[in-house]
Amino acid sequence: MSAVAEELASGGVRMALPLLLASSGELLSERAGVLNLSVEGMMLTGAFAGAVGAHQSGSAAVGVLTAIVAGLLFAALQALLSITLRADQIVTGITANALALGATTYGARLAFGDGAGAKSLPGLDPLAIPLLSDLPILGPALFEQTLLGYLAFAVAIALALGFSRRRTAGLAIDAVGEDALAADRSGLPVAFIRYGTVLLTGITAALAGAHLALSEVHAFSDNITGGIGYLAVVAVIAGRWRAWPTLLACLVFGLAQSLQFAAPAIGLHISAPLLTTLPYVFALLAVSGLVGRSRAPSGLTVPFVRAS
């Protein structure tokens, strides 16, 4: 029984980590009023660039760096479209995801040839923290991560604390997302803040993608993210645009995912599609106010123009 619980916990954390990383950035940009549906594309770009970087240089660290650069470029494109050019955020988000899927699939052919993708890239190995990793159940789940895994926790917590609503920076972000016009009149740099949050999302999402490719499977395959980016957006919605509930949502989603692999071991028959759909039902209930109170930032997806 405890073996199953251990497997469930470590599986849950493993699934939750990339989600957590991506949604910690996405939370900020949604609070600032930009609905980045392109997190999926940013993750995919990060995974691909990380794989190519590691493949070419032979070093996983270089891979992580190239992932960040690529994520930033992709996020800059999204920011340019949705902030400066005021293009529709839903269309550009969905289309940017399609672009990323096409471009990374095409790029993988050129970079790794027609074979089974990049086999055994130089990746990151898990580092067990002595003592802590010996804790029952949670020990192996939390303290046998790769360097990137620990970084993911650190980044998510740093962003949650650094931009909490009790800090000036966090308040500024909320102000821009609630009423960009009023924020602008009180002297806040609306475009700067929005660009900043979207670029930050690019970094965290790209790291999440690199984590998938470099510390989990040590390989890149087409569409390696498979919808995790969308799930990150949903986690933010289910977390009602607040940091800690979002973190909790990520963990719950991760557990739900890992339950579908662990369920047969304890003789439980739960349909896998049902489990993968649960997070979305949960988010729908949360956002519709049927479970607790929830309100999206008023300025979500509303572009800002100064001239009246």
Add this chain to the structure above:
Amino acid sequence: MSAPTTTTSPPPESPPSAKPHPTPQPALRTRLHTLPRHPLTVALVAALCAAVVGMVLVVAAGAELGSAWQALEEGMFGSSYAVGSSLNSAAVLALIAAGFTVAHRAGLVNVGGEGQLCAGGTAAAAVGLVLPAQVPTAVGVPLVVLAGFLAGAAWASIAAWLKVKRGTSEVITTLLLNFIGIGMVSLAVHEEALLRQPVTSSETLPQSAPLPTGAQLPLIGDVESPATAVVVIAAVAVLATGIVLRHTALGLRLRAVGHSPAASARLGLPVGRLEGGGLAFAGGLAGIAGAALVATAPYVLAEHFSSGYGFAGLVVGLLARGSLTAVAAVSLLFGFLTSGGINLQLAAQVPASTVQIVQSLLVLFIAAAMLFTTRRPGSRS
């Protein structure tokens, strides 16, 4: 909305209606001046840019431009098979985009085409499979299509209800309902108690049994052409919505609600019902699209049967910016491009991702240039 008893003067009406559009008829010079910003010019330039990128990608993949072009053209117009399958795709896109336009007229953004399509397809399969095997087409097909419409409308009504009663943004709820709809299809085809075909061996695919002949959409046109009645349904739907939106009081009311719900409410319009009805109708059309996908060869409900049509239809709807003519044109363009792209991969060994890249670049270019594009008179952005 009833006018005060009209025995009195008709003239008071005329001063405001003398200027139907805020801008007077443009002179030729201003027309030439705005030519670079005309939607068609912008679309053309965007297509040109995307095509150039596509050519670079084709060459980089080691194929020849000439043979690639030939493959693309053959896949689009080369045979009646190509034209037929292009028309089918275009029809599905047009149904979703037409629905999107109706909801958009009422001020709602329906991101949920994919989920509504899934709901429609599932209901169509459920109804089609309980029909007796000998059901005549005249009964079976209307029932299946109706089931699709009702299920799609019901699916959208969840979002509509939340929007009207609780003020929850329909963008987010319809987006979430997409994923729930996709999950529902996959649940239905994985469980024998639901719609999965009887499992006889380990190789039984997770999909429904095929629909009876009477529930399958009839083919139209050429013997070799796979074009089905969905083309006719879509054409009628686009035409009818166009007429209703442009020439009826209902269309005007929807537009009024879209412009200002508060003002419309003060005029006595049933704002909630118009908004909710618009969204439900959008869902219904997407549901018909789902039913059509199920009732077309291979006549089964399977996971991923939607192939992303719901999202693509949303993109078509947004690019068309409220014009049903544009809905038809963009759907045809995308339908033919998709079908050409498949052949590009088969015949010229160009990666299918090339077409995906070109298509998404085309959309991104047009979306990016939206700010600089002149608005059509009478439409809101």
